[in-house]
Every structure is written in C-alpha cells, then in structure tokens.
Amino acid sequence: MGTLPTNSRRLDKWVEGGMVWVLRFSGWASVLVTFGIVVTLVTESAPFFGHVPFRRLFTDTMWTPLFAEPQYGIGALLAGTLVTTGVALCVAIPLGTLLAIYLSEFAEPRFREVVKPMLELLSAVPTVVYGYFALLTLTPLLQEIYPDLPQFSMLSAGLIMGIMIIPYVTSLGEDSMRSVPMLLREGAFALGDGKLGVALRVVFPGAFSGLASAYVLAISRAVGETMIVAIAAGLQPRFTLNPLESAATVTAFIVQVSLGDLPHGSIGYQSIFAAGAVLFLMTLGFNLAGHALRRRFHRAC
Amino acid sequence: MLSVGDFIVLASQNLRKQEARASRRRSIDRWFGRIGLLFTIGTLGVLAILLLNLAASGLTRIDWQFLLSFPSRRAAEAGILSAWVGTILLMIVTASVAVPLGVAAGIYLEEYAAKNKWTDFIEINIANLAGVPSILYGLMALGLFVYQFRFGQSVLAGGLALACLVLPIVIVATREALRTIPAAIREAAFALGATRWQAVWHHLLPYSTGGIATGVILAMSRAIGESAPLITIGALTFIAFLPPAPILSHAPFLSFDWLFSPFTALPIQMFNWVSRPGEEFQSNAAAAGLFLMLITLGMNGVAILLRRHAQRNIKW
Numbered sequence: 001m002g003t004l005p006t007n008s009r010r011l012d013k014w015v016e017g018g019m020v021w022v023l024r025f026s027g028w029a030s031v032l033v034t035f036g037i038v039v040t041l042v043t044e045s046a047p048f049f050g051h052v053p054f055r056r057l058f059t060d061t062m063w064t065p066l067f068a069e070p071q072y073g074i075g076a077l078l079a080g081t082l083v084t085t086g087v088a089l090c091v092a093i094p095l096g097t098l099l100a101i102y103l104s105e106f107a108e109p110r111f112r113e114v115v116k117p118m119l120e121l122l123s124a125v126p127t128v129v130y131g132y133f134a135l136l137t138l139t140p141l142l143q144e145i146y147p148d149l150p151q152f153s154m155l156s157a158g159l160i161m162g163i164m165i166i167p168y169v170t171s172l173g174e175d176s177m178r179s180v181p182m183l184l185r186e187g188a189f190a191l192g193d194g195k196l197g198v199a200l201r202v203v204f205p206g207a208f209s210g211l212a213s214a215y216v217l218a219i220s221r222a223v224g225e226t227m228i229v230a231i232a233a234g235l236q237p238r239f240t241l242n243p244l245e246s247a248a249t250v251t252a253f254i255v256q257v258s259l260g261d262l263p264h265g266s267i268g269y270q271s272i273f274a275a276g277a278v279l280f281l282m283t284l285g286f287n288l289a290g291h292a293l294r295r296r297f298h299r300a301c
Numbered sequence: 302m303l304s305v306g307d308f309i310v311l312a313s314q315n316l317r318k319q320e321a322r323a324s325r326r327r328s329i330d331r332w333f334g335r336i337g338l339l340f341t342i343g344t345l346g347v348l349a350i351l352l353l354n355l356a357a358s359g360l361t362r363i364d365w366q367f368l369l370s371f372p373s374r375r376a377a378e379a380g381i382l383s384a385w386v387g388t389i390l391l392m393i394v395t396a397s398v399a400v401p402l403g404v405a406a407g408i409y410l411e412e413y414a415a416k417n418k419w420t421d422f423i424e425i426n427i428a429n430l431a432g433v434p435s436i437l438y439g440l441m442a443l444g445l446f447v448y449q450f451r452f453g454q455s456v457l458a459g460g461l462a463l464a465c466l467v468l469p470i471v472i473v474a475t476r477e478a479l480r481t482i483p484a485a486i487r488e489a490a491f492a493l494g495a496t497r498w499q500a501v502w503h504h505l506l507p508y509s510t511g512g513i514a515t516g517v518i519l520a521m522s523r524a525i526g527e528s529a530p531l532i533t534i535g536a537l538t539f540i541a542f543l544p545p546a547p548i549l550s551h552a553p554f555l556s557f558d559w560l561f562s563p564f565t566a567l568p569i570q571m572f573n574w575v576s577r578p579g580e581e582f583q584s585n586a587a588a589a590g591l592f593l594m595l596i597t598l599g600m601n602g603v604a605i606l607l608r609r610h611a612q613r614n615i616k617w
Contacts, residue, residue, distance in 0.1 A: 012496055019498045023413055026405030030427050030472065033465045037437055040444035095340065102337025106330075117605045118345055124519075124601045125351065126526025128568045129590045132575050136583060137354055163347055194326030196333045217432065224434025226529035227568075231575055251436050251529070258439075258533045264448050272533075276440040280433070287432040291425070 041280055045273035047265075052274075063237040063253070065271040074278060076239040080154065080247040081282075084229050085222040087158025087243050088165060092218055095162075096169025097211065103170065104177040105199040116171065123167040131231030134160040139232065152234030152246035161228050168218040169211075176210020176297055177203050213293035220286035224279065226251040250279045352594060359587030367588060371541040372570065376581030381589055383540045384570035387456070388525060390544060390559060391566055394460025395524050399467050400517055406468075407475025407513075408501055431469040438466045439533025447534050454535045456544060457560040462530045467520035474516020478509035511611030515604045522600035526593060528568035540565040567593050 048065075052072045060073030099119070103112050139156045143149045149156075180203050188198045204211070234246030235256040248256060254272045262269050370380025414420040442462035452458040482505055490500035506513075544562035548554060565573075567589055574586035 012499070016496045016498050020413065023405050023409035026402050027409035027414060027423055029402050030406060030430055030468060031423060033441075033468065034426050034430055034433075036445055036465075037433065037441045040441045041437070044440075044444045095344065098337060098340055099344065102334070102341060106334045106337050107341075115341055115345070117601075118348075119341075121348060121598060121601055122344070124522060124526075124597055125348070126528070126568055126590075126593045126597055128526070128528045128572050128575070129351065129355070129594055132571070132586055132590055133351055133354060135575065163344070166344060192323070194323075195330040197326065220432050224432075224436065226434065226436045227572065230529075231572065251434065254436055254440070255529065255532055258535060262535060273440060273444065276437055280437055283432060283434055284429065287429050290432075291428055 037280070041273055041277045045270060045277045048267070048270035048274040061239050063248075066257070066268050070267075073239065074275075076237040077248060077250045077253050077275065078278075079239055079241055080229070080233065080237065080249040080252065081223055083154045083241055083243050083247070084158040084161060084233055084249055085219060087155055088162035088222045088225075089215075089219065091159055091162025092165045092169050092222075093215060096166045096214075096218070097173060099166070099170045100173035100177055100211070100214075101199050101204070104174045105195060105203060112174075116174070119170055120167045123164055125164070127164065127225065127227040128231070130160050130164055131157075131228045134228055134232035146244070149244055150234075150246050152232060153244055154229075154233045154247055155243040157229045157231075157233035158243060160232065161222055161225055164225070164228070165218045165221050168221055169214050172214035172217065172294075173207070173211045176207040176214070179210070180206040207297070209293050210297040213290045213297065216286050216290035216293060220283045220290065223286065224251065224283050226255060230255040250275050250282075254279075352591075355587045355591040355594060357587075358584045359589075359591045362584050362588035363591070367585075372539065372565070372573070373541075376579065376585055379574075379582075379585055381567065381570055381592070383543060383565050384567045384589065385592075386543055387540070387564035387566040390456045390564065391460045391463060391531075392521060392524065394456060394560070395463040395467065396517070396521060398461060398464035399471050399520060399524075402464075403468050403471025403516075403520075404475050404513060406472045407479065408505075410472070411476045411479040412497065412501055412505065427469050427472055431473070434529075435466055435527055436529040436533055438462050439530030441465070442530060443534045453561060454538075454563055455561045456564045458534055459531050459536055459564065459566070462534060463524040463527060466527065466530060467524050470520040470523065471513075471516055474519070475509070475513050478512025478516070479505055481512070482508050511607060515608045515611070518600050518604040518607070522597045522604070525600075526568055526597050528566070528572055531566060531569055532572070536564060536566070536569055538563065538565070567596075 052065075056072045057074045060071040061076065062071040062073050063076040064071045103116065107115070134156045135152075138160060139149065139151065139153065142153070142156055184202050184206060185198050188202045193201065229249045230252040233249065233252060235248050235252055236246060237253060238245060238247040240247055253275050257268050257272045260268070262272075366378075367380045368385070369382050370378060371383055372381075373379040410420065410423065414423070439462055442458050442465075446452045446458040446461055447454060452461075486504055486508070487500055490504050491497075495503070540563060544559035544564060545556060547556055547559055549556050571586050571589040571593065574582045574589065577583075
C-alpha cells in the first residue's frame with residue numbers, strides 16, 4: 001500500500017462508497033426510461049383522449065384525426081396491425097417450430113452450433129432493408145401470381161415480417177425443447193417410439209409453455225414492427241381484414257404523421273401519442289404474458 | 302387350441318409386423334431430417350437472396366462520388382455523405398451513454414443488489430424494456446428530449462433515444478458475462494482484503510471484457526439499423542450539410558456544437574429513397590442498404606467470433 005497507508009485506505013473508502021451510489025443509480029436508470037416512456041405517452045396523449053369521446057374510438061369506422069371532419073375509429077388501425085401480424089405468424093410459427101424441432105432433436109450438435117447464430121442474423125437485418133425487399137422484390141413477385149395485388153399490400157409486408165421473427169420462435173423454442181429432461185426421451189425410445197414420435201409426443205408437449213412464450217414474444221415483435229409495414233403495407237388507414245389490400249397499422253400511422261410537419265401540441269402530435277399509448281398497452285400485455293409463461297416453464301423443468 | 306407350429310407362425314408374423322413398423326418409423330425420421338435440413342437451408346437462403354438482391358441493383362452505384370456527395374434531387378448525383386457522418390455521430394452519443402450506464406447497471410444487479418422485491422422490480426422492468434417497440438422510444442424522445450429538454454431534432458436527441466433502446470442489451474450481456482465468473486475469484490479477492498469495488502475493477506471487469514464487448518457490438522449494430530425512433534423525432538429532412546466539426550483549429554480545440562445539429566442517418570436516407578418513385582432512387586436505396594447490411598452483419602459476425610473465442614480461452 002506504499003508510504004501512505006491511511007490516506008490510501010481513506011481514498012478506497014471514498015471510492016467504495018461513491019461507486020455504490022453510481023452503480024445504484026445506473027441500476028435504476030432503466031426504470032427511469034420506462035417511467036419516461038409511460039409519463040410521456042400519458043401526458044402527451046391526455047389532451048387527445050380528453051376531447052375525443054371515448055365511445056367514438058370504437059363506434060367510428062375510420063381513423064382520420066387530421067381531417068376537417070375527424071373520425072376516431074382506432075379499429076381501422078388495429079385491423080391493419082391484426083392482419084399483418086396474422087400473416088407474419090402464419091409464416092413464423094410453423095416454420096420456426098419446424099426449425100426448432102429439427103435443430104433440437106435431429107441436427108448434429110456441431111451443425112446446430114453453426115446454424116443457430118446464422119439464423120439469428122435474420123433478426124439483425126435492419127428493418128428498412130426488409131421493407132425495401134418487401135416492396136421492390138416480393139410485391140412484384142406476388143403480382144405475377146395475383147395481378148390485382150396493389151403496390152402496397154399487407155400480405156407482402158406480413159410475409160417478410162414473418163421471416164424477420166422466425167429467429168425469435170426458433171431460438172427460444174429450441175432452448176426450451178432442449179431443456180426437456182433426457183430421461184423422458186429415453187423412456188419413450190425404450191417403448192419403441194421413433195425420433196419424430198418422441199419429438200411430437202414427448203418433447204413438444206413437455207416444452208409447450210416455453211414454446212408458447214416464444215410465440216407470444218414473437219407476436220409482440222410483430223405488433224411493434226414499424227419500418228416493414230410503413231414501407232410495404234401502405235400508409236392509408238383502412239378498415240379491412242383482407243391481406244390483399246393496403247392498410248396502415250398503428251405503427252405505420254405514427255410514421256406517416258411524423259413524416260409531415262408536426263408542431264408541438266397540434267392534434268396530429270397528440271394523435272401519435274394516443275396511437276403510441278395503445279401500442280404500448282398491447283405489447284406490454286404480450287410481454288408480460290410471455291415472461292409469465294417462460295417463468296412457469298422454467299419452474300416446471 | 303394352437304399347435305406349436307401355429308404359435309411359431311403367429312409369433313414370426315407378429316415380429317415381421319413390428320419390424321415393418323420400426324422401419325417405417327425410421328424412414329419417417331429420415332424424411333423429417335431431410336425436410337428440416339431443407340427448410341433450415343432455405344431460411345438461411347433468404348439472407349443470401351437479400352444480399353444478392355441489394356448487390357444486383359445497388360452495386361453499380363457504389364463509388365467515391367456516392368460516398369462523398371450530399372443527397373440530391375437528381376438521383377445520379379446523390380450520395381450518402383451526410384448519412385454516414387450522421388450515423389457515426391449518433392453512435393458516439395449512443396455508445397458513450399449506453400455502455401457506461403448499461404455496464405454499471407449490470408454490475409449493480411449482479412454484484413451489489415440484495416435479493417429483494419426492488420431488485421425483482423428492476424429485473425422485470427429490464428425484461429419488459431427489451432420488448433418495447435422501438436418506435437415508442439422515438440415517441441418518448443420526441444416528447445421528452447426534443448420538446449421538454451429543448452434539445453431539438455438533434456444528434457443528441459436521436460443518440461439518447463437509441464441509447465435508451467439498446468440499454469437492456471448491454472445490461473443483459475454484462476450480467477451474463479459476470480455470472481460465468483466463478484465465485485472463487487470473488488472470494489479470493491475478498492480474502493486478500495479487496496473491497497467490493499476493487500474486486501469488480503481489478504478482477505471481475507477484466508475477466509468479463511469479452512462478454513461485455515460482444516454485447517456492446519450487438520447493441521451498436523442494432524442501433525445502427527434502427528430508423529423508426531429517428532423518424533419519429535422528425536429527423537427525416539433534407540440534410541445537405543455536415544454538422545459542425547468536433548475538433549477546432551483554435552482554442553478550445555474541442556466543440557460540442559455538433560450535438561445540437563440536425564442530422565440524417567443511413568437507414569433514414571435509405572427509407573427516403575425507397576419511398577420515392579423511379580428506378581434510380583431505388584438503386585440508391587439498394588446501395589445504402591448494402592452498406593447497412595454489410596455493417597450490421599459484419600458486426601454480428603465479429604460478435605459471434607468474439608463470443609466463441611472468449612468461451613474457448615477461459616479455463617478457470
């Protein structure tokens with residue numbers, strides 16, 4: 001400790017005490033971020049919910065808060081989110097589950113170690129690139145098959161979004177399938193079942209709450225995805241459940257309004273915070289459900 | 302009554318039936334293995350198609366002129382100078398906020414925090430924060446940073462939004478890296494009279510640099526590709542100038558004016574070009590997208606290698 005042991009010890013004590021507070025503050029900073037999001041959404045959307053009768057959110061059939069005669073049917077935006085998410089899940093859940101079963105039960109461990117990080121690259125691709133791909137490559141391709149498909153369609157955006165969320169399903173799903181105890185598999189093999197039988201009748205049910213949490217978290221991703229739908233699904237709110245049409249989602253509406261001039265406190269400004277509040281509640285619900293399922297799965301294992 | 306001969310015939314028939322069933326199962330398994338492999342390769346093929354697709358329409362646009370020109374109304378003269386400078390400046394802000402804060406939070410939760418309901422609360426909060434859609438960070442930044450704090454539609458506001466967005470990634474990576482260090486290392490440091498912070502600073506942090514670096518690279522690659530929060534704070538404007546330089550030729554030599562400058566970034570520039578009609582703008586978009594893909598995939602590749610390297614080289 002050199003020539004000045006008491007001084008240096010006093011310094012250590014100072015550093016020790018100070019660092020505890022620095023670290024504690026940093027730990028709580030993430031809570032501050034959540035707090036910031038919630039408070040901003042509530043305070044900035046409060047005037048909107050204040051002057052729009054609550055009933056009209058559900059009885060109006062169009063979402064046109066910026067028009068001279070505004071309509072506030074948030075259902076028009078929710079329908080867009082519902083359809084694009086639905087299309088994405090039709091791709092991601094079967095394909096993601098298939099890959100999870102294959103990687104967990106069939107593939108060689110070395111193959112799996114190489115492939116899993118590569119699959120995860122699919123969710124690392126910038127979403128604006130996916131949007132480009134959906135609009136300029138997939139849509140023209142789909143138009144060859146179905147010539148009436150408009151330039152912007154929820155189908156095309158949803159399909160690409162499905163590819164983006166495959167890794168969420170596969171990665172979490174494979175983890176939970178592999179944590180099913182080997183003993184259960186061996187028991188089923190001893191009774192004469194084959195690999196696929198064991199995978200479907202033993203491992204899949206055993207890992208189901210883990211897989212379900214993967215599905216729910218994937219839904220949350222799809223609901224909150226912005227750039228793909230803003231580029232390829234269209235920016236015009238439309239109350240339709242037909243994936244072959246174009247329609248805006250909750251997120252795309254926020255982008256569309258943000259693209260214009262947006263003075264602080266204008267009705268447009270308030271309306272994107274209202275849409276954001278709805279989006280926050282939806283994803284919060286899915287996230288909490290997903291984490292609850294995951295915790296239940298880990299406790300069962 | 303069955304005679305012995307009948308019994309043998311029945312038994313061998315039964316055996317044959319079982320063998321047939323077993324071989325059918327084996328062939329089902331074989332087929333499923335093939336289908337799984339096919340779909341795995343097919344899914345990975347999407348990545349290759351994406352890259353080839355961008356290269357096919359964007360590669361011809363990439364040259365020095367494209368790198369060193371400002372955006373322009375004429376597609377052929379347009380470039381990504383203000384975009385990549387903006388992306389670098391954003392990343393400086395993001396990294397210098399998210400990395401210290403995230404690493405410190407990870408250390409706090411892993412090494413300091415007591416196991417009580419407050420800690421549980423922070424942990425649940427981080428897990429949820431990781432699932433909040435990126436555009437909501439943009440809305441928070443718009444209401445809080447742009448208007449409440451009066452940062453304007455600046456590099457600072459955008460960088461802070463991205464820092465909040467990637468904070469959970471850094472925290473989780475730090476915690477995982479610290480968790481792999483055996484308790485014996487901590488006990489040895491304490492036994493020699495180290496304080497908790499000395500144990501962290503001299504031992505735990507150096508041993509977990511590999512894991513933390515992996516997390517930081519992944520976080521930055523996420524932030525580079527993110528465009529929704531930046532669009533929400535109103536960054537999609539025509540920017541044909543560079544923010545003021547951070548280094549001056551005269552005293553005080555350092556300037557932070559760039560923090561408050563309007564900006565554009567690579568993904569926003571690409572979005573701008575995608576939404577314009579005309580094939581030339583689309584090939585500009587493809588060229589910008591090619592850059593983005595190479596940067597993010599490259600960073601992810603480095604992170605994968607680093608993780609593998611860190612795992613292999615540590616022998617406790």
